[in-house]
Amino acid sequence: LRTPLTALRLLADTLQAPAGQDPATARDLASKIGAEVDTLSQMTLEMLDLTAIESGRQVIRLMPSRLVEVVRTAMERLGDQAARREIRMEAEIPAELEVLADVDQAARAIGNVLHNAVKFSPDGGAIEIRAWPEADGEQVTLSVTDDGPGIPPDELDRIFERFFRGDRSRGTPGTGLGLAIVRHILRAHGGEAWAEDRQPPQRGAIFYLRFRSAHAA
Numbered sequence: 001l002r003t004p005l006t007a008l009r010l011l012a013d014t015l016q017a018p019a020g021q022d023p024a025t026a027r028d029l030a031s032k033i034g035a036e037v038d039t040l041s042q043m044t045l046e047m048l049d050l051t052a053i054e055s056g057r058q059v060i061r062l063m064p065s066r067l068v069e070v071v072r073t074a075m076e077r078l079g080d081q082a083a084r085r086e087i088r089m090e091a092e093i094p095a096e097l098e099v100l101a102d103v104d105q106a107a108r109a110i111g112n113v114l115h116n117a118v119k120f121s122p123d124g125g126a127i128e129i130r131a132w133p134e135a136d137g138e139q140v141t142l143s144v145t146d147d148g149p150g151i152p153p154d155e156l157d158r159i160f161e162r163f164f165r166g167d168r169s170r171g172t173p174g175t176g177l178g179l180a181i182v183r184h185i186l187r188a189h190g191g192e193a194w195a196e197d198r199q200p201p202q203r204g205a206i207f208y209l210r211f212r213s214a215h216a217a
Contacts, residue, residue, distance in 0.1 A: 001043065004036045011036065031084060038081050042115055046177040049108065050162075053184055058105070060188045064214035065101040067131055067140060068093040073103070074110035075129075078118055087121050089114070091129040098214035099140050101189060106211070109185040109193070112178040113144045113207045120148030121204075138216040139191070147204040150197045159195060186210070 014020050015029045052058040071093050082089050099106070117127045128145040151159060162180040179193075186193040191210040198204045 001040070004039045004043070008033060008036045008040075035081070035084065042178070045108075046112075046181060049181045050177050053181070058188075060102045060105055060185075062100040062102060062189065062212075064098050065103050065106070066095070067097045067099050067101075067142065067211070068095055070099075070101060070103055070106045071110055071129060071131070071142070073107040074114055077107075077111050078114045081115075082118050082127070085118070085121075085123045085125075087118055087124070088126045089129065090126065093129065093131045093142075097131055097133065097140055099189075099211035100214050100216075101211060105185050106189065109182045109209060110142065110144075112182045113193075113209065116178060117144055117146035117148070117205075117207070121146045122148065133213060134210075138213055140211050140213050142209045142211070144207045144209075145198070145204060147202075150203060151195060151205045153197065156195050156197065160193065182209070 011029050011033050015026060015033075020026055020029060049058070068091075071091055075089055075091065078089070114127065114129075121127060125147045129142070130145075131140060131142045133140050160179045160183045162177060183193045186209055190212045193207070193209050195205055195207045198206060
């Protein structure tokens with residue numbers, strides 16, 4: 001928490017100084033302040049989630065839910081952050097896909113993955129969200145693809161560990177809890193979460209979230 005708070009103090013001081021009276025400088029400082037507030041909000045949510053998980057207070061209520069609506073909720077929460085860096089989020093979710101989900105918790109898991117994708121995507125990048133039913137009819141898989149730096153092979157599973165911060169996370173704010181929470185939520189849904197690196201010459205990573213189909217036998 002100390003890092004974004006220190007950044008906010010410095011940005012606020014600069015905004016009040018003579019240099020901050022320039023309109024272009026003020027807009028840039030305000031944008032950076034907004035980004036730091038987003039970081040603090042995300043960290044706060046992650047720590048509250050972890051507290052609920054460890055105390056056993058997190059209750060999952062699974063109901064048939066339209067996946068496109070769950071994804072839309074998660075995208076709306078990250079819309080401002082993505083827009084500030086001109087990152088496009090494109091979703092192709094069949095309208096008929098239904099999963100067994102606790103909508104709030106499922107949206108939180110998808111939102112954590114999207115937040116991760118936004119954080120590591122370059123300015124002007126693109127994030128693709130896709131979903132499809134598995135052949136067995138029992139499961140539905142959601143993928144989130146970014147065009148960031150990718151993930152080293154030896155970190156692909158470790159990124160879901162609590163407090164793990166890999167090479168690509170160095171120099172970026174975060175608690176190392178977001179993806180651990182994703183895996184916990186998906187397992188509570190009877191599903192799973194994992195990641196892969198994109199194959200060259202493509203750059204970036206693909207995160208997969210697998211839910212139980214609402215129409216499973």
